[in-house]
Amino acid sequence: MHVKQHHLTYCSNIHPGESWAATKANLEKYLPEIKSKVSGSEPLAIGLRLSNEASLDILKDDQLPAFKRWLDENGFYIFTFNGFPYGGFHRQVVKDEVHTPDWTTADRKAYTLRLFDILSVLLAEGMDGGISTSPLSYKYWHPKPSDLDFAMQRSTEQVVEVAVRLFEIYQQQGKLLHLDIEPEPDGLIENSEELISFFSNWLLPLGVPVFKEKFGLTDEQAEKALKEHIRVCYDICHFAVGFEHHQEVFDALDREGIKIGKIQISAALKVPIPVEISERKKVEKALHPFVESTYLHQVVGKRENGSLKSFRDLPDALVTLAETKLTEWRIHFHVPIFLDTYGRLASTQGDITEVLKLVNERPLTNHLEIETYTWEVLPEDIHLSLGESISRELLWTLEKLQS
Numbered sequence: 001m002h003v004k005q006h007h008l009t010y011c012s013n014i015h016p017g018e019s020w021a022a023t024k025a026n027l028e029k030y031l032p033e034i035k036s037k038v039s040g041s042e043p044l045a046i047g048l049r050l051s052n053e054a055s056l057d058i059l060k061d062d063q064l065p066a067f068k069r070w071l072d073e074n075g076f077y078i079f080t081f082n083g084f085p086y087g088g089f090h091r092q093v094v095k096d097e098v099h100t101p102d103w104t105t106a107d108r109k110a111y112t113l114r115l116f117d118i119l120s121v122l123l124a125e126g127m128d129g130g131i132s133t134s135p136l137s138y139k140y141w142h143p144k145p146s147d148l149d150f151a152m153q154r155s156t157e158q159v160v161e162v163a164v165r166l167f168e169i170y171q172q173q174g175k176l177l178h179l180d181i182e183p184e185p186d187g188l189i190e191n192s193e194e195l196i197s198f199f200s201n202w203l204l205p206l207g208v209p210v211f212k213e214k215f216g217l218t219d220e221q222a223e224k225a226l227k228e229h230i231r232v233c234y235d236i237c238h239f240a241v242g243f244e245h246h247q248e249v250f251d252a253l254d255r256e257g258i259k260i261g262k263i264q265i266s267a268a269l270k271v272p273i274p275v276e277i278s279e280r281k282k283v284e285k286a287l288h289p290f291v292e293s294t295y296l297h298q299v300v301g302k303r304e305n306g307s308l309k310s311f312r313d314l315p316d317a318l319v320t321l322a323e324t325k326l327t328e329w330r331i332h333f334h335v336p337i338f339l340d341t342y343g344r345l346a347s348t349q350g351d352i353t354e355v356l357k358l359v360n361e362r363p364l365t366n367h368l369e370i371e372t373y374t375w376e377v378l379p380e381d382i383h384l385s386l387g388e389s390i391s392r393e394l395l396w397t398l399e400k401l402q403s
Helices: 020-038 052-057 063-074 095-099 106-122 145-173 192-215 219-229 236-241 246-256 277-290 314-318 349-361 386-402
Strands: 006-010 044-049 076-082 129-133 177-181 230-235 260-265 267-272 299-302 308-311 328-335 345-347 367-370
Touching (some): 006 386, 020 044, 020 052, 052 106, 063 106, 076 106, 106 145, 129 230, 145 177, 145 192, 177 219, 177 260, 192 219, 192 230, 219 230, 230 236, 236 246, 236 260, 236 328, 236 349, 246 349, 260 349, 277 314, 308 314, 367 386
Parallel strands (some): 006 044, 076 129, 230 260, 260 367
Antiparallel strands (some): 299 328
């Protein structure tokens, strides 16, 4: 929905189902309820997630134009896709496989280009459109420096090919589309420093010559085109897990001319580590319900001197809890954004409030998407019905934006 100068939606990766039939059934089931509670007679935006399977299905017969008619007739519109999860994302072990296939593969590029073809049809009139994607690959798959360099080069080459196609679409159709790279803990790009390094040391050196040769652009024009079509998906949870300061990150990106394509509104678990062993045991007990087998829940801990230590998954951190010298943990577990505490545990809800305040003060992006996809694996005591959960998150965010 449109609020002030922003467009707010939720990401449909909340809903299980990989086929287009399952995706469509979930949208038809939940969207009318959510719209009645949140936007009433005003149009409601959808952050669409299409798996690879669904992206192939929707292009068969007349299903894509039929879906576009359904959106128009029922007061829904689309400006963003989540193109990060390619395959199964619910009710199975996902973990690091969420990065499969990564950007070194032809499958990832083909899937992403197909999503842009679909988005160009569904995109709301007069809006730019973005698709968020993975941080190229999973860092632990590339342990050697030579492996890492290959992954960065191959991934960047394919990202550049997508940027070329998006530039062509803009020239031919006048539709501005952008690929929004999403830094994530343990991704090949996981923080602001690595993000800026990607643009400076990989995207521009590899992409500018391609744009100059193919389109006859100057260096300056080629750089501008690349930064128009390759942007950032700023997931608040991910940057909070890394203990980043949002104002500083936004300032750094602005200095580099790197645009934010979309802000994903999400909260992480925040756990101050008590000194007393007996209290640590209580914290451990409170964290056990968050140990689950579907997703990776990376942990970043902070020492008294400000330095950080990372763990690949929550169980890896828990075995160190009794003796750790870390003073606080941040856990990559997308928890409901309208709650700031969970018994002994807290969340990074304050980071969301800070970012939304900054969004109101400066033109970072007008694409806002709530992304709490973990409802099925949350502890029972913070479970709500899905429709109620989505509506409550949207209403909470609206209140913050309007305050």
